[in-house]
Amino acid sequence: MVRVLIIGNSDLPERNLVNDLIDSSDKIIACDGAVERCLDASINVDYVVGDMDSLENTTLAELSKMGIEVQKLDDQNNNDLQKAINFSSEIGADRINIIGVEGGSNQHQFASYWCLFETEVECYIHLSDSIVSMVKNGRVKLSIEKEKEFSIFAIGDCDGVNVSGGKWQLNNEKLTPNSRGLHNLANDETITISCNNGMLLVFRSR
Known part of the structure; x- marks a missing residue:
C-alpha cells in the first residue's frame, strides 16, 4: 500500500x-x-x-x-x-x-x-477536531471512539442510506441536503455507512 x-x-x-x-x-x-x-x-x-x-x-x-x-x-x-x-x-x-x-x-x-x-x-x-471523508455509491467502515460525535451530510439526493454503530440508526433511508445527519453518537468503535446511490460527506470527531 x-x-x-x-x-x-x-x-x-x-x-x-x-x-x-x-x-x-x-x-x-x-x-x-x-x-x-x-x-x-x-x-x-x-x-x-x-x-x-x-x-x-x-x-x-x-x-x-x-x-x-x-x-x-x-x-x-x-x-x-x-x-x-x-x-x-x-x-x-x-x-x-x-x-x-x-x-x-x-x-x-x-x-x-x-x-x-x-x-x-x-x-x-x-x-x-475531526476527520472528513466521503461515501460514494458504496459502503465504508470507519473507526471512532465510543461516545464520540459523527455527522453525515447528503451531497444531493442519496438513496438507500444505512448507518449502523451509532445511537441513531438509518435503514435504507433517503437523505437530501439538510441538517438531519448532524451530531450522531458512536455506540461502538466502528461505524458502518453505506449509500446505494449518491454521495455522503462524513465528519468524525477526534
Whole structure:
C-alpha cells in the first residue's frame, strides 16, 4: 500500500497528529507555498505540486537542490489540492491523508471537501477536531471512539442510506441536503455507512 500525505498551505493540526501522519506516509506532497511551511517546520517533502504562485522565499531551483521534485501545473480548472490528489493517484497512492486546509479562506476550505469526491482513492482530510471523508455509491467502515460525535451530510439526493454503530440508526433511508445527519453518537468503535446511490460527506470527531 502506498500512503501519501498532502500538506496544504493553511494551518496545520497539532504536531503530534502531524508526526503520526508523517511516520505512516510513504510520500509527502506539499501544495505550492505549503512547501515553505514544511521547510520551516523541518518536514521533509518529496514533491511540491501547484502553479507555484505562492512561493515567497524559495526558488524552484533551490527546491530541486534540496531533492524536492517540482510538479508545476498551471491548470486553472483545479485548485492546488485537487492537483496534488490527482498527482497522488498518478504515483500509485492507495490512501491519501490531507492536512493544512483549515484556518484560511472559508471558500478554500469548502472547496477542499469537494475534492474528496474527485478521486477513487481512499482519502481523508484531517482537521483539528475531526476527520472528513466521503461515501460514494458504496459502503465504508470507519473507526471512532465510543461516545464520540459523527455527522453525515447528503451531497444531493442519496438513496438507500444505512448507518449502523451509532445511537441513531438509518435503514435504507433517503437523505437530501439538510441538517438531519448532524451530531450522531458512536455506540461502538466502528461505524458502518453505506449509500446505494449518491454521495455522503462524513465528519468524525477526534
